[in-house]
Amino acid sequence: MRADTKAHTAHRRLLPVALLLATCFFALGAHTTFAAESLLNKNAPEFSRTAFNGARIDLAGFRGKVVLLDFWATWCASCQVEMPVFVQWQQQYGPHGLQVIGISMDDDPASARKLSAKLRLNYPVAMGDEKLGQLYGGVLGLPLAYLIDRNGKVRAIFQGETDLKIIEKQLKALLAEH
Amino acid sequence: MRLLRIFSTIAVLAVLIAAQTRIHAQFGWGAPPPESAASVPAAQLLQPGELNRVLHAPGASKPLMLQVGSHMLFAQAHITGSEYAGAGSQPEGLNQLRTRVAQLPRKTFIVLYCGCCPWSRCPNVGSAFKLLRDMGFTNVKVLYLANNLGSDWVDKGYPVESGH
Numbered sequence A: 001m002r003a004d005t006k007a008h009t010a011h012r013r014l015l016p017v018a019l020l021l022a023t024c025f026f027a028l029g030a031h032t033t034f035a036a037e038s039l040l041n042k043n044a045p046e047f048s049r050t051a052f053n054g055a056r057i058d059l060a061g062f063r064g065k066v067v068l069l070d071f072w073a074t075w076c077a078s079c080q081v082e083m084p085v086f087v088q089w090q091q092q093y094g095p096h097g098l099q100v101i102g103i104s105m106d107d108d109p110a111s112a113r114k115l116s117a118k119l120r121l122n123y124p125v126a127m128g129d130e131k132l133g134q135l136y137g138g139v140l141g142l143p144l145a146y147l148i149d150r151n152g153k154v155r156a157i158f159q160g161e162t163d164l165k166i167i168e169k170q171l172k173a174l175l176a177e178h
Numbered sequence B: 001m002r003l004l005r006i007f008s009t010i011a012v013l014a015v016l017i018a019a020q021t022r023i024h025a026q027f028g029w030g031a032p033p034p035e036s037a038a039s040v041p042a043a044q045l046l047q048p049g050e051l052n053r054v055l056h057a058p059g060a061s062k063p064l065m066l067q068v069g070s071h072m073l074f075a076q077a078h079i080t081g082s083e084y085a086g087a088g089s090q091p092e093g094l095n096q097l098r099t100r101v102a103q104l105p106r107k108t109f110i111v112l113y114c115g116c117c118p119w120s121r122c123p124n125v126g127s128a129f130k131l132l133r134d135m136g137f138t139n140v141k142v143l144y145l146a147n148n149l150g151s152d153w154v155d156k157g158y159p160v161e162s163g164h
Helices: A003-029 A077-096 A109-118 A130-135 A164-176 B002-026 B048-056 B071-076 B091-101 B125-134
Strands: A048-050 A056-058 A066-072 A098-104 A125-127 A144-148 A154-159 B064-067 B110-113 B140-143
Touching: A048 A125, A066 A077, A066 A164, A077 A098, A077 A164, A098 A109, A109 A125, A130 B071, A144 A164, A154 A164, B064 B091, B091 B125, B110 B125, B125 B140
Parallel strands: A066 A098, A098 A125, B064 B110, B110 B140
Antiparallel strands: A048 A056, A066 A144, A144 A154
16 A cells, blocks of 8 residues: 555544544633532532731631631522521531631622621631632632531532531531541 | 591601611611512513523623622632622622613513522512513513522533633
8 A cells, every 4th residue: 555545544543533622622612610529528629818807718728627618799698598507507616616608709809797786707818719619629609618528528518508407417517627 | 626637647657767778877787688580570580490491592692791799709600601790789789780781672682690599589680670571671580599509500511600
């Protein structure tokens, strides 16, 4: 077989593969994928933020504690049912190693600050943004909370309205782990 | 005696109005509370799968899709081709929506959506729908997102994009 014929045959064999790869490439590019992989049992993405009270929130700095990372907003009615309970938990379980962190997904920081003060939140709260949301797989609906163990691993994700007793049960189980 | 009854009625009404004003002021409500999503008639709801079919139907006229919820959520992900039109629960948001559609023919096919919260808790779509209806739009649908945009649209693999 002549060399140019061999090359032609090879090209013909590779063509369908190339077409398939191109199709896959464009199909994947057609829409942005969010939360394709759950963060469950993976290390919680690190982030740093300045809290409303001026303190620095550095997730890595809470290693050794069980962290309840709560994404909320003033327009989220369910969040406002949960937050007073989180205040209570911070008070009750804080000495046992719980740290609640609130991240507001409001567009307007002023309204978030106002509600935080009104609810007398006893845990650090900071503003989020779309980058932080995407870091956590896309915060595309609230309420949304992540339970992170003492080693910084995400152990539970609560999307939507969740029975708070379920969250508390898992939280207590993590606090018991040393 | 009759005059006394009239005065009593006026006094009671005045007290009720004053109380309502005080409650609004107390909770920082500068405007009437937003319409519930439940106020949107069932016939005007559009299921996610239906909208996805419309978007993919060759030759079909595509609706004007307006997100009427949180801008931060919109920036993370929104239905491909949709625009941000202001939060329906806020007076400023409704003004933004009003301005966006003001010049459009009243028969324009418009799809409103939010997806910030479970449907029954959504503070945005009800008021946005009411505004368009009051403006005379006759072909408005509201995308029914039972849980949120993430679960009911993005996770199903329907088309999304990010950015402002």
